[in-house]
Amino acid sequence: MTQSGEIQDDPFWYKDVIIYQLHVKTFYDSNGDGYGDFAGLIEKLDYIEELGVTCIWILPFYPSPLRDDGYDIADYVNINPLYGSMQDAKNFIKEAHRRGIRVITELVINHTSDQHAWFQRARHAPAGSPERDFYVWSDTAEKFEDARIIFIDTEASNWTFDSVAKQYYWHRFFAHQPDLNFDNPAVTEAVLEAMRYWLDIGVDGFRLDAIPYLIERDGTNCENLPETHAILKQLRTALDADYKNKLFLAEANQWPADVIQYFGDGDECHMAYHFPLMPRIFMAVHQQTRLPIVEIMRQTPAIPESCQWAIFLRNHDELTLEMVTDEERDYMYSAYAENPIMRCNVGIRRRLAPLLENSRPRIELVNGLLFSFPGTPIVYYGDEIGMGDNVYLGDRNGVRTPMQWSSDRNGGFSKAQFAQLYSPPLMDAVSGYQVVNVEGQLMDKSSLLRWMRRIIRLRKQYKVFGRGTLEFIEPANRKILAYVRQYESQTVLCVANLSWSPQSAELELSRWAGKTPIEMFGMEAFHEIDETPYVVTFAPYGFYWFLIEK
Ligand code: NOJ
Numbered sequence: 001m002t003q004s005g006e007i008q009d010d011p012f013w014y015k016d017v018i019i020y021q022l023h024v025k026t027f028y029d030s031n032g033d034g035y036g037d038f039a040g041l042i043e044k045l046d047y048i049e050e051l052g053v054t055c056i057w058i059l060p061f062y063p064s065p066l067r068d069d070g071y072d073i074a075d076y077v078n079i080n081p082l083y084g085s086m087q088d089a090k091n092f093i094k095e096a097h098r099r100g101i102r103v104i105t106e107l108v109i110n111h112t113s114d115q116h117a118w119f120q121r122a123r124h125a126p127a128g129s130p131e132r133d134f135y136v137w138s139d140t141a142e143k144f145e146d147a148r149i150i151f152i153d154t155e156a157s158n159w160t161f162d163s164v165a166k167q168y169y170w171h172r173f174f175a176h177q178p179d180l181n182f183d184n185p186a187v188t189e190a191v192l193e194a195m196r197y198w199l200d201i202g203v204d205g206f207r208l209d210a211i212p213y214l215i216e217r218d219g220t221n222c223e224n225l226p227e228t229h230a231i232l233k234q235l236r237t238a239l240d241a242d243y244k245n246k247l248f249l250a251e252a253n254q255w256p257a258d259v260i261q262y263f264g265d266g267d268e269c270h271m272a273y274h275f276p277l278m279p280r281i282f283m284a285v286h287q288q289t290r291l292p293i294v295e296i297m298r299q300t301p302a303i304p305e306s307c308q309w310a311i312f313l314r315n316h317d318e319l320t321l322e323m324v325t326d327e328e329r330d331y332m333y334s335a336y337a338e339n340p341i342m343r344c345n346v347g348i349r350r351r352l353a354p355l356l357e358n359s360r361p362r363i364e365l366v367n368g369l370l371f372s373f374p375g376t377p378i379v380y381y382g383d384e385i386g387m388g389d390n391v392y393l394g395d396r397n398g399v400r401t402p403m404q405w406s407s408d409r410n411g412g413f414s415k416a417q418f419a420q421l422y423s424p425p426l427m428d429a430v431s432g433y434q435v436v437n438v439e440g441q442l443m444d445k446s447s448l449l450r451w452m453r454r455i456i457r458l459r460k461q462y463k464v465f466g467r468g469t470l471e472f473i474e475p476a477n478r479k480i481l482a483y484v485r486q487y488e489s490q491t492v493l494c495v496a497n498l499s500w501s502p503q504s505a506e507l508e509l510s511r512w513a514g515k516t517p518i519e520m521f522g523m524e525a526f527h528e529i530d531e532t533p534y535v536v537t538f539a540p541y542g543f544y545w546f547l548i549e550k
Helices: 038-043 045-051 086-098 117-124 185-201 226-242 256-263 277-287 291-298 326-336 360-370 438-443 448-460
Strands: 019-022 055-058 102-107 159-162 167-170 205-208 247-250 271-273 308-312 376-380 469-473 480-487 490-497 503-507 534-538 543-547
Touching (some): 086 185, 277 291, 277 326, 277 360, 490 503
Parallel strands (some): 205 247, 308 376
């Protein structure tokens, strides 16, 4: 069992943690200015610790014009004053560590804000100068034409003309986010300096934002290029040279065969998100069949021993549908985003609970999968209480509303005047802070929050979930997803009913004949396994984790 209260000296710690993803801005406002801050986050560390998560991933908190919620960084080695001081950030990291909670931050190196001093310097410097060369410039917009546009709702081209530089600059995301030029070794050096700065302060690792796009080459789609992998290996070498027990998490929204390249031979990233799995969980639940999940896991190659998948249900972005087929995308839109306002770029801008129509059994089911599938689970702040969304807020802001602490003014998030808040809190009749909030769910023993605490506590007791192998068992009833996780002496059988109706299934478990499965939530014995098919019956969306004792 993972010990709380201290940081273990373990190079593979990222295989056993449960990650909680949050934005400082959205969590708790300690000084009443309408923005969450580091001091507020420290005040809420008890809450995070009691939830049971063991790692916090904080979204960008650096100085920024906030036109991409902080992913438009204007200074890598400072704090946005809205969120507090550098000392506050250091205190937060120290306080988290004191509780045995690790902290991962963001290394957003593909691009900066156009307000970054490097870009301002570049556009004013002569063409061809070392300063100009920090970014990717061209006299025409006709280069790298095979690169797709990612933010299709807002951008028409990956090139924008700069009237000061009198050249076009390259950007894979918003036009105000010029891409850094990784063909220039000085850029890699500058980025390494920023990386070391935060490591020296004590962060435990980095999410490497938008990492497939570092290098561009004509005649390619400018994604996953060998030169990009070479840069990553260079960053990793620098990380390993001077630091111990640190983490790189690759944000590479790609197909499994491309993503696994980001692990290298264990010499690039320690972890990478499994982007294709996530929409298939939603597909499986809507279509009431395990096939999408089983198929994508079959297509997922083995990864190096030291590496790990990061798995998630929702995050701060749209539920991306880039890694599904056209047919699957149409299906997902009609099933989960009937109203076009719910769509954003190539995805769906909704939170977990509303996607699942606030159905408690469905929310429990998908979390049951999240916490028992191979990889390290990530919980998006607010999803543990079933927070809703506001699809009318524009961009992806509807899933970034203030954390709902209580039914007090502003949901207990801030004492500021309502108009001063960075975003209106949810106030609708279904998901508003009056009905969905932490205080209420702590009073209610059967709340989602209490249930989340229990499943997290259970998961942490067994290393098999973070480290074990995966093997599917395929009963004739395709509405049932069944898989075995195995690690050292621990064997766990997970079975889930993906259907809205009660089901039964016959499982081929004869290799464990003579053993008695113990259902892990209640620690009650089920009937003994023998040579005949093992019959399990399920409530709608019901699932079990069985311990099969040695
Ligand atoms: C990935 C981040 O998750 C997203 O929020 C951001 O908009 C893009 N990178 C571009 O910076």
